[in-house]
Amino acid sequence: MPTRTLQLTLSSPEQTCALARRLGACVGAGDVLLLQGGIGAGKTHFARCLIRSLLAEPEDVPSPTFTLVQTYDGLKGEIWHADLYRLSDPAEIEELGLIDAFADCLCLVEWPDRLSGLAPDRSLWFDFSMLQSEGARALTLSWSSPRWDTLQDILIHD
């Protein structure tokens, strides 16, 4: 279970996007970002900003809800953007090829509760929730791997 946490307040979609780009600069193949939060909490918005920051040519980053997985050829290797909401059985995770992708690609996974015990120990967990003010979100990051211990320095500046 994650042992360290970092809490942030993102006052606008633009700030969420800026955070995603900063994080995009320091992640790569083998990193697993698990995006939690209800519908409309901003998971896909965050993922879209991060993915676009890693593409050589800008392209659309559609929601993966319908297709389950969208893949991209990023500047630092292959990127997987998955939405597991429609899955009902952990065996389907394996079938999707997600376990292999965890090792070889940068993975952004929405609705990661469907992973059950399949989430890698080195994952970085994101928990998004809406705040009263329009466009604002609370974000809690949590992790147990030392891989993410420098997050504070990377994400909190300006």
Added chain:
Amino acid sequence: MSQTVTILGLESSCDDTAAAILRQTDESPPEILASIVYGQSELHARFGGVVPEIAARAHAEKLDLCVEEALAVAGLSLRDIDAIAVTAGPGLIGGVLSGVMCAKGLAAGLGLPLIGVNHLAGHALTPRLTDGAAYPYLMLLVSGGHCQFLIARGADSFTRLGGTIDDAPGEAFDKTARLLGLPQPGGPSVQAEATKGDARRFRFPRPLLDRPGCDMSFSGLKTALLRARDTILSEKGGLTRQDRADLCASFQAAVVDVLAAKTARAVTIYVEQTPAHPLLAVAGGVAANSAIRARLETVCTDLGVAFTAPPLELCTDNAAMIAYAGLELFHAGHRDDMALVARPRWPLDQAAAALLGSGKKGAKA
């Protein structure tokens, strides 16, 4: 001498598995001899939602059964088939792969031509199968996973005028249903609630209307609906049936407004190219929404363009459209070989620039 071509089409790129047999004699309208779709309605009922078919082997098993059944319905044997058309993408790789493997096996075993078809081209060419639409026609492809305007110029020639930059409308309907505790799929259930509601009670955003072009955004609408719902919840402690109906009606009105405004723009661009028989065709499950359909028909009437929406069973995923696209490609001399690959991503218009939030240009996925 008259020429009859009989095509077997295979489709397994998403949740459904399907096979169909299409026959055309000379220039006469093609006839669908069989169209079998193994959906997952029995699973839907059990899980209360749309369950995707991920397993390649499940697709492969169902494909064999679909082909057998299609042949039985058509009263034909594999020896009567002239070519095999198969969805080669875009879609979930496992499903696409099993379709392509099955088609390669059949083509190799029977010594028949193999034709790889883009799943989206199948949808986009359906108005030619059902209505004999003449090129170039304007296509609005609007479903659970897609929303784009295309000018169809030929079986493999499409110009993308714009599309959604985030969620597709079908997805927005599904998520609205989820947020309001309505059954899936969300399209029919939200529409049914909307008929009982007041569309003016909530003023939801109409994103990107202030921006030029035909791109759309539906993600913010979902968030606005969520906020409106939560405001009512915190004020009253719960939603009344009327609240829910009003939320649905207001949501649907916003989707209708956005689609109508962007359709008008797309039609205008299309008409500037002076097509001989101007036509807007709307395909995809969302075309079944009567409010959306009625408004789009009005837009077409106002702009002097004919309107058509193929029947729903040919708008949702099916193999008849793949067989038809294969037929056009066959006549155009297109053939694939054993090197045909399954493509998870395959844009219809390779040259289209994706207009992104930042207004940059690039390749379309």
